[in-house]
Every structure is written in structure tokens, then in C-alpha cells.
Amino acid sequence: MNCYEHTLIAKQDLQEDQAKILVNKYKDIIIKNAGKVLKVEEWGLKNLSHIIKNNKKGFYFHIKFEGIGKTIDELEKAENIDQTLIRYLTVRVKAHDLEKEYFEKKKL
Amino acid sequence: MKKSRNFKKNKKNYRQSKLSLFQKSDLKFTKNCPLSGKNAPVIDYKNIKLLKKYLSESGRILPSRVTSVSLKKQKELSRSIKRARLLALL
Numbered sequence: 001m002n003c004y005e006h007t008l009i010a011k012q013d014l015q016e017d018q019a020k021i022l023v024n025k026y027k028d029i030i031i032k033n034a035g036k037v038l039k040v041e042e043w044g045l046k047n048l049s050h051i052i053k054n055n056k057k058g059f060y061f062h063i064k065f066e067g068i069g070k071t072i073d074e075l076e077k078a079e080n081i082d083q084t085l086i087r088y089l090t091v092r093v094k095a096h097d098l099e100k101e102y103f104e105k106k107k108l
Numbered sequence: 109m110k111k112s113r114n115f116k117k118n119k120k121n122y123r124q125s126k127l128s129l130f131q132k133s134d135l136k137f138t139k140n141c142p143l144s145g146k147n148a149p150v151i152d153y154k155n156i157k158l159l160k161k162y163l164s165e166s167g168r169i170l171p172s173r174v175t176s177v178s179l180k181k182q183k184e185l186s187r188s189i190k191r192a193r194l195l196a197l198l
Contacts, residue, residue: 007195048196058196089195091153102154 001036001066003093006075009058009086012045022084023061026075033074035067038096043103048086058086060103064096129161130175141178143185151184153191159198163189167198 010022019042027037043060052058065071072090079088143151149158162170162177162185169189172182192198 009195046197049193049198050196052196060195087195089191091191102152102156 001068003096004065004067004072005091005093005096006063006065007089007091008061008063008079009048009052009088010061011055011084011086012057012059014059014084019059019061023063026063026078029075029078030063030065030067030071033067033071035065035071037063037065039064039098041101041103046103052086055086062103064098128174130170139176141176141181143181144178151181151188153188153195153197155188156192156197159185159189159192163198 006026008022008026010019014022023040027040030037041062041064043062045057046060047057048055076088076090079085143149149155151158153159162175164170169186172179177185189198
């Protein structure tokens with residue numbers, strides 16, 4: 001099992017309950033494909049530093065999980081066809097740092 | 109005698125007219141890498157505050173000869189800057 005960090009950027013026009021469904025959908029995919037979700041962070045709505053596909057803002061989600069190669073294949077396959085996502089990034093790390101959070105969600 | 113006085117004067121001016129955070133002083137030519145050793149900050153693509161220090165105003169990566177970051181850490185730094193750019197954080 002390898003340690004991975006996964007970040008998603010969803011489109012701005014997303015209701016709160018829709019956001020939860022979106023994250024749970026990808027959590028299920030990880031769990032189904034021999035993975036284990038350790039932590040989910042919500043960074044909230046942030047300004048993008050440059051315009052991507054006519055979007056100026058995006059919802060950020062960060063998932064820390066353990067898995068194998070197949071887990072990522074299935075995860076990215078589902079993300080490629082998802083219209084509500086702007087971008088995603090998977091990074092392999094040696095060990096998870098579950099305490100430190102660089103982004104805190106702003107409370108409105 | 110005259111020469112040394114001039115040197116002192118120049119040094120004073122130099123200190124006042126420091127252009128950048130990483131500009132080396134006249135006295136000290138070698139500087140240790142700020143990202144290696146004990147208590148050094150962790151380079152991570154989420155640590156935007158740290159990464160911004162190593163970018164120029166227009167958002168380009170500063171060369172290690174300016175910032176005196178070691179070769180190993182410079183590679184790590186540029187990799188994480190590019191990851192942050194992909195996520196539109198920088």
C-alpha cells in the first residue's frame with residue numbers, strides 16, 4: 001500500500017449538499033478499489049490564480065488515502081468524465097502528515 | 109588610506125540600497141542553504157507562503173545562485189512550485 005494525496009477542484013456553482021455527494025462519490029470509489037481513506041479536508045471556495053476553462057473560482061477538496069495503482073486508475077477514470085470538476089492532482093508521499101493543515105476553511 | 113575610506117562609505121550605501129531579500133552582503137560571500145539543516149521548513153506544494161518567497165514578482169522561479177538554496181532542495185522546490193501552479197494556487 002502506498003500513501004497518496006489527492007486534490008480536487010470543483011466548479012463554483014455547487015450547492016453544499018452537492019459538494020458532500022461529490023466527495024462521498026470519490027470516497028466510495030477509493031474504498032471499493034482496495035483503498036483506505038484517512039482524511040478529507042475542505043479548503044472551501046478559493047480564487048484561482050489564473051482562469052481555467054472560464055472559471056475564476058473553485059471549490060477545493062483534499063483527500064489523503066492509501067491505495068494501490070488500480071485505485072488511482074479507477075479514480076481518475078471517473079474524474080475524467082466528470083463535468084463538475086475543473087482539475088485534479090494526485091501526489092505520492094512517503095508518509096502522511098495528518099495534523100498539519102495549510103488551508104483553513106473560512107467560516108461565513 | 110583614501111581608498112579604505114571610500115570602501116567604508118560604499119559599504120554603508122550598499123546596506124541602505126538593498127534591492128532584494130536575498131541580496132548578499134559585501135562581508136559574507138558564502139551563505140548556507142536556508143532549506144536544509146535542522147529546523148528547516150518543509151517544502152510542500154500546499155505551503156504557499158514558503159513557495160512565494162522563491163518566486164520573482166512576475167511569478168518565475170528564482171535561480172539558486174540568488175537564493176543560495178542547495179541543488180537537492182532547489183529540485184524539490186521547483187517540483188512543488190509546479191504542482192502548486194497546476195492547482196492554480198500560485
